Amino acid sequence: MSEIQRPAPGSAPGSAPGPASGPRGSLGVLAALDRRWIYLAMALAVAIPMLAPVRLPIVISKEVEAFHREIEALAPGDQVLFSFDYEPDVMAELDPMTEAILDRLFAKGIQVIAMTNYAGGVGIGQARLEAAARRHGKTYGTDYVFLGYNPDWSGTMLRLGESIKATFPVDQFGRPTAEIPLLATCDAYRDIELLVSIAGSQLSEFWAAYAGARYGQRMVSGNTAIQAIFIYPFYQSGQIKGFLGGLKGAAEYETLIERPAFGVRGMGSQSAGHLLIVALVIAGNVGYFLMRRKGLLQGNRLRAVERKGRS
Amino acid sequence: MIQRTLPIAFAIVFGVFMLAQYFVPHPWVARGYNTVLDWKQIVFGCTLTLGVFSLLRFHGRKLLRRDPGALFSGVALVSCIATVLAGIFFGIEGGPYRWLFERVQAPMQATLFSMLAFFVASASYRAFRARSAHATILLVAGCIVMLGRVPAGDILGFDAGGARYSLAGIASWILDIPNLAAKRGILIGVGLGMISTSLRIILGVERAYLGQSRSGGGGS
Amino acid sequence: MRRPYNPLMLVRPGSRRHVLLMAAAILLAAAPRATGEEAAADTTAAAARRWFATERLPTFVPLVLFASLVGGFILAARGGRNLFVRRIAGLDAIDEAIGRATEMGRPILFSPGLDEMDQPATVAAINILGQIAEKSASYDHRVSVLNRDPIVMSVAQDVVRSGYLRAGRPDLFREEDVFYVTYSQFGYAAGVAGFMVRTRPAANFFLGHFYAESLVMAETGQATGAIQIAGTDSDAQLPFFITACDYTLIGEELYAASVYLAREPLLLGSLKAQDMAKLLVIIFILLGVAAGFLGVNMDFWAAASGAGG
Numbered sequence: 157m158s159e160i161q162r163p164a165p166g167s168a169p170g171s172a173p174g175p176a177s178g179p180r181g182s183l184g185v186l187a188a189l190d191r192r193w194i195y196l197a198m199a200l201a202v203a204i205p206m207l208a209p210v211r212l213p214i215v216i217s218k219e220v221e222a223f224h225r226e227i228e229a230l231a232p233g234d235q236v237l238f239s240f241d242y243e244p245d246v247m248a249e250l251d252p253m254t255e256a257i258l259d260r261l262f263a264k265g266i267q268v269i270a271m272t273n274y275a276g277g278v279g280i281g282q283a284r285l286e287a288a289a290r291r292h293g294k295t296y297g298t299d300y301v302f303l304g305y306n307p308d309w310s311g312t313m314l315r316l317g318e319s320i321k322a323t324f325p326v327d328q329f330g331r332p333t334a335e336i337p338l339l340a341t342c343d344a345y346r347d348i349e350l351l352v353s354i355a356g357s358q359l360s361e362f363w364a365a366y367a368g369a370r371y372g373q374r375m376v377s378g379n380t381a382i383q384a385i386f387i388y389p390f391y392q393s394g395q396i397k398g399f400l401g402g403l404k405g406a407a408e409y410e411t412l413i414e415r416p417a418f419g420v421r422g423m424g425s426q427s428a429g430h431l432l433i434v435a436l437v438i439a440g441n442v443g444y445f446l447m448r449r450k451g452l453l454q455g456n457r458l459r460a461v462e463r464k465g466r467s
Numbered sequence: 468m469i470q471r472t473l474p475i476a477f478a479i480v481f482g483v484f485m486l487a488q489y490f491v492p493h494p495w496v497a498r499g500y501n502t503v504l505d506w507k508q509i510v511f512g513c514t515l516t517l518g519v520f521s522l523l524r525f526h527g528r529k530l531l532r533r534d535p536g537a538l539f540s541g542v543a544l545v546s547c548i549a550t551v552l553a554g555i556f557f558g559i560e561g562g563p564y565r566w567l568f569e570r571v572q573a574p575m576q577a578t579l580f581s582m583l584a585f586f587v588a589s590a591s592y593r594a595f596r597a598r599s600a601h602a603t604i605l606l607v608a609g610c611i612v613m614l615g616r617v618p619a620g621d622i623l624g625f626d627a628g629g630a631r632y633s634l635a636g637i638a639s640w641i642l643d644i645p646n647l648a649a650k651r652g653i654l655i656g657v658g659l660g661m662i663s664t665s666l667r668i669i670l671g672v673e674r675a676y677l678g679q680s681r682s683g684g685g686g687s
Numbered sequence: 688m689r690r691p692y693n694p695l696m697l698v699r700p701g702s703r704r705h706v707l708l709m710a711a712a713i714l715l716a717a718a719p720r721a722t723g724e725e726a727a728a729d730t731t732a733a734a735a736r737r738w739f740a741t742e743r744l745p746t747f748v749p750l751v752l753f754a755s756l757v758g759g760f761i762l763a764a765r766g767g768r769n770l771f772v773r774r775i776a777g778l779d780a781i782d783e784a785i786g787r788a789t790e791m792g793r794p795i796l797f798s799p800g801l802d803e804m805d806q807p808a809t810v811a812a813i814n815i816l817g818q819i820a821e822k823s824a825s826y827d828h829r830v831s832v833l834n835r836d837p838i839v840m841s842v843a844q845d846v847v848r849s850g851y852l853r854a855g856r857p858d859l860f861r862e863e864d865v866f867y868v869t870y871s872q873f874g875y876a877a878g879v880a881g882f883m884v885r886t887r888p889a890a891n892f893f894l895g896h897f898y899a900e901s902l903v904m905a906e907t908g909q910a911t912g913a914i915q916i917a918g919t920d921s922d923a924q925l926p927f928f929i930t931a932c933d934y935t936l937i938g939e940e941l942y943a944a945s946v947y948l949a950r951e952p953l954l955l956g957s958l959k960a961q962d963m964a965k966l967l968v969i970i971f972i973l974l975g976v977a978a979g980f981l982g983v984n985m986d987f988w989a990a991a992s993g994a995g996g
Contacts, residue, residue, distance in 0.1 A: 191589045198588045212618035215635060244573035245580035245873050245899075276576070276871070279568040282560075308511035315504045322501070323508075329560065357898065370489075381616065382899065382923050388647045389654060404616055427617040429584060434610045436592040441606070444596050490747055492740045518837035521867040528863070536885065579873035583899060586906045587927075594930035653922050653938060659753070659964050660920070660942050663957045664807035666757050672953045673810060 188443075194436060201432045205424030212423045219391055220408040223398030226350060226376050227257070232265030234349040235342050237316070237373075239363070240284070243276030246356035246380050252419035253378040253406035254284050254354050260413050262292035267338055268300040269348070271324070273309040273359055278328065297336050304328030309359065313366035317345045317373075344371075351375035360387060364395045378405065475671045482669030522547065608645075612638045752967075756960040764952035770959050775944045777916060777934040781819060784890035784914045789826040793889035795819070797832045798879060798904065800895020800919065801872060804838045807942060808920045812895035813839070813846055814945035815918075819892065820850025824859050832865040833882060835875045840867045876900030880907040893917040893932070894941065897924045905931035918944060 230236065238258070242250050261268055272281045285302055294300055303324040306312040315323040320343050321333045333339050342348065351373050353360045360377040367373040374397060379387055381402025390396040400409055403426055406419030481503065488500045526540035534540075553563040597603040614620045615638020624633025667673035764770055788795045797819060799812040816832065823830050830847060834840035844865045851859045868878035880903060883891070891908040893901065893915065901917075901924040908915050909931045917928035918936030928935045936944055939961075946954040 189592065191593075194588050194592055195585045198585050202584065213621060214618060215621040215633075217639065243872070244576040247573065247577055248581070276572070278559075279565065279573070283569070306508065307515055308508045311504050311507040311511065315501070315508070318497075318501050318504070322505075380899075385642065385646060386650060386923070388642060389651045392643075392647060402616070404618075407618075423618050427619040429588075430613045430617045431619060433588050433591050434613055436588060437595045437606065437610060440592045440595065441597050490740050490743050492737050494736065514838055515870075517841075518867060518870055521837050521840060522869065525863070525866050576871070576873055579877055579903070580899065583902055586902045590902065590906060590927065590930045650922075655968055656939050656965060657920050659961050659968075660939055661807050662750075662753060663757060663961050664810055664942070666754060667954070667957055668805075668810075672761070672957070 189439075197432055197436075198429065201428040202425045205428050206421075209421050210424035210427075211420070212427060214404075214407050214411045214420065214423065216408045216412060217401075217405075219399050219401070220405055220412065221398070222391070223376050223378075223400055224409065224412045226374075226397045227260055227264075230261075230264060230266050230349055233267065235267045235269060235338070235347060236261060237345075237348045237351045238268050238270045239351070239353045239355075239359075240270065240272040240277040240281035241274060241353055241355035241357065241359040242280070243274050243356070244280065247280060249380050249403050250354055250356060250378060250406075251280075251284070252403060252417060252422070253400045253409060254280075255288065256406060256410050256413060256415060256417065256419065257352060257354075257378065258284060258288035259291065259415060262288055262294055262299070269303065269320070269338065269342065270300065271303040271312075272305050273312065275305055275307075278305050282328065297331075298338060301333075301336050301338050302328045303333070310362065310366065313363060314370070317367065317371040319343050345373040346371075348373065352377070354378040356380045356383060358383070358386070360396065360399075361390060364390050368395050381405075475674070478668055479671055482665070486669065519547075608641055612641055615639065615641075753960065753964050756963050757957050760960045760963070761953050761956035764956035764959075770952075770955045772943060772947050772955060772958060775936065775940055775947055777918065777936045777940070778944055778947065780914075780916055780934045781815075781892075782822060784892075784916055785819065785823050785826060785828065787914055788889035789823070789828045791889045794886050795823055795828065795830045795890045795892070796879070796883065796886075796888040796908075796913075797830055797892045798895065799832065799834065799839055799843060800893075800897055801835045801875065801900070802896040803836050804842055806896055808896040809836075809839060811942050811945035812918070813842055814949055815892075815894055816843060817846045817850045818948045820847040821854045824851040824854035824856040827856065827859070829859055829861065829864055831882070831886075831888070833875075833879050834865070834867050835870060835872075837867050837870075840865060872898060872900050873903070876903040879904045883907050883911050883913070887911050888913050891915045891932075893919070893928065894936070895919065896921050897928075899924075902927040902931065908932075 238261075240254070258268070268285070270281055270285055272278055281302055285300060288294070289296070289300060296302075303320070304327060306323065312323055320339060324333050326332055327336065345351075345367055351363060351367055353363045353375060355363075355377060356379070360375075360379055360383070363373075363375055363377070368375055375395075376398045377387060377396050378400040379402070381404070384399060384401030384405065387396055387399045387401070391399055400406060403419055403422045407423050408419075410416050410419045484499065485503065488496050523544065526544050529540040530537050530544065550564065550567055553567060557563050559565070595606055595609070597606050611620075611634055614623065615633075615635040620635035620638055621633055624631060624636070626632070664673060760770070785795060797816055799816060800806075800809055802809045804810070804813075816830075820830050832840075832843045832847060834843060844862065847865050848857070848860045851857050868875045882888075883904075884907065888908075888911070891904075891913045893904065894917065897919050898921065901919070901921075905915060905917065905928055915932035916934045916936075917932040918941040919925065919928060920938050920941055922938060925935065925937055942961075943958060946958045
């Protein structure tokens with residue numbers, strides 16, 4: 157259970173009590189920095205490395221290496237089910253890995269069957285597929301297909317194990333899937349070599365449960381950094397063969413396939429942002445402990461006498 | 468009577484069937500399973516229309532009554548209808564529909580999500596205090612993982628005996644061992660909770676989905 | 688008035704048996720039949736006509752065991768046996784929060800999370816909502832419920848209406864108090880944040896399953912000075928709720944809280960069964976660790992569970 161931190165009505169703990177009433181000088185600044193300064197610092201920490209890129213060394217982690225091995229094990233002509241399980245909100249974090257993976261798949265001559273479990277994923281999937289196809293001269297219907305969006309995600313995951321054409325009678329553009337050449341010999345998980353789920357939610361875990369556990373579908377995933385933490389148990393047990401975690405995962409994969417792009421470029425901003433947060437945590441704790449030593453704190457709140465301006 | 472009993476009967480019959488079909492690979496059962504999945508897709512599609520009508524009704528009522536914030540309700544309604552009409556008349560592969568998605572919806576959603584960076588920074592500064600031994604361990608582990616997940620963590624380290632010791636390595640250990648153990652424990656607990664709730668729904672014990680709350684010691 | 692003729696004269700129209708027979712009839716009617724080529728294919732696939740997937744035995748046995756535990760404890764609870772559930776501290780704060788909102792004359796906000804109605808966290812949240820609605824109605828105060836899912840909204844409307852009715856204040860219910868915001872994740876967060884900034888609720892309840900938007904809502908609520916009580920089984924969001932909220936129900940405390948409030952013997956029984964199952968899992972884990980140290984070969988289990996179970 158969390159500690160009680162009941163704010164007085166209209167105020168919040170940690171906000172600046174005001175120059176007339178709070179502790180003076182640097183101690184006051186450390187203890188109660190206005191959150192707007194924090195917002196400004198974060199904005200600068202992220203923006204400056206974007207404008208003046210810093211190239212940082214990228215060390216490859218074992219889960220990204222495993223992901224890479226799975227992709228490299230595919231042979232030309234193999235079919236991959238690619239699920240765009242994210243919406244524009246996490247586009248900045250997941251698009252770099254999506255573009256890198258699609259480029260690698262098309263470069264290897266892999267056939268891509270794409271779909272999405274989010275309504276907002278339709279625009280993303282369509283745009284990324286078309287861009288990658290243009291870069292590699294791929295033809296719709298023969299080299300890749302976009303099945304589109306189905307509102308019932310759990311039913312879709314299960315139904316794909318029985319029949320892709322029954323699950324998606326038409327593709328995103330209204331063309332009957334029975335007429336698409338790529339799907340002529342591919343109609344269920346048993347015909348698909350690898351499932352790639354790019355997700356900003358728990359959908360990768362559900363793919364592992366529905367497609368992996370029930371139908372034995374081999375899969376890898378790409379996830380936001382916070383979601384990647386939950387993929388570790390699935391990776392360790394072998395249910396997910398490899399995964400990319402967040403923008404760093406994208407940067408590592410771009411490094412592996414020798415295609416540095418936004419993932420690598422974004423490492424400067426991400427490093428600066430993380431360093432700022434650690435610095436803020438340290439500063440907040442230093443201020444907190446100094447205030448406690450000076451007897452200015454009762455529990456975790458300023459004493460009433462201090463709030464009245466007497467030090 | 469019908470309003471209460473029929474949904475419960477459906478929940479029991481279809482719940483038991485879907486549970487049983489996982490263990491029965493017989494083609495007859497497989498066909499029934501596929502039929503249920505087809506119907507599930509149809510029903511799910513219908514629930515989306517329920518959401519749209521609810522949205523239109525709520526904002527339309529606010530607009531007609533000229534309640535506070537009615538202007539924003541008007542914006543919501545106009546945006547919703549305009550997007551639908553753009554898709555119907557100009558198609559969804561390009562034109563205004565795609566423009567609205569790429570130039571309006573996508574930047575707005577990404578902007579809202581990006582606010583999290585500021586909120587996390589503010590919350591970290593304000594609330595992450597080393598008040599106790601547990602809090603200190605949490606704080607230190609959090610800082611190590613935060614630094615270890617960026618290239619800065621690879622840089623902050625030293626070489627010894629032919630091996631590289633860095634914050635990234637420590638972060639990796641934290642994620643692989645204690646984090647994984649805790650996540651697995653939580654997964655098991657939540658999984659058992661989900662099975663328990665699902666069994667209650669299948670057995671007709673849990674009726675919250677019918678709007679029958681069980682508060683006040685009675686149950687209905 | 689004569690009743691309409693009912694060919695199913697064996698059952699009374701509208702009775703439970705009638706309803707179950709109708710459901711079974713619909714199921715049979717909807718079941719596809721094998722004809723022609725399908726029938727021929729069935730004949731040739733005789734090896735697939737198994738009535739039990741033996742490779743899924745490692746899943747079946749624990750499931751039967753757990754279901755037996757649930758059934759056993761439910762029977763014990765029905766038989767009047769007293770099943771202890773520890774006091775959940777965060778629930779005491781609910782009364783305090785509702786009282787504070789009433790004194791200040793400011794709204795109460797409830798968010799049942801972002802998941803659908805079939806998820807256990809949402810079910811637990813809705814159960815607690817009923818309690819909150821009844822308590823606030825007894826103080827002559829209303830609850831605003833902001834929903835992301837239209838079905839959850841419908842259920843929440845019924846639950847709030849029932850809560851007000853139990854408190855003897857059905858007149859308090861307004862449909863516009865329990866409304867649908869949007870299905871979009873951050874659109875919902877923006878809607879909740881905007882509601883908090885405009886109406887400045889005195890008490891915020893975030894109970895259910897949440898995702899990345901949790902910190903946006905919790906921080907905004909914290910800045911408006913509301914007392915905040917959160918509960919979620921989404922452990923990625925727990926750190927954010929713990930830092931921004933006054934009380935947080937962690938993980939399964941949310942499920943336990945809904946059972947604790949209801950005090951329904953059947954729900955208590957299932958909660959005890961969950962605890963017992965967790966104990967069994969711990970025992971098996973320890974046995975597995977011991978077997979690993981002793982070098983005992985556990986491959987039979989891996990072989991049984993590896994083939995699609």
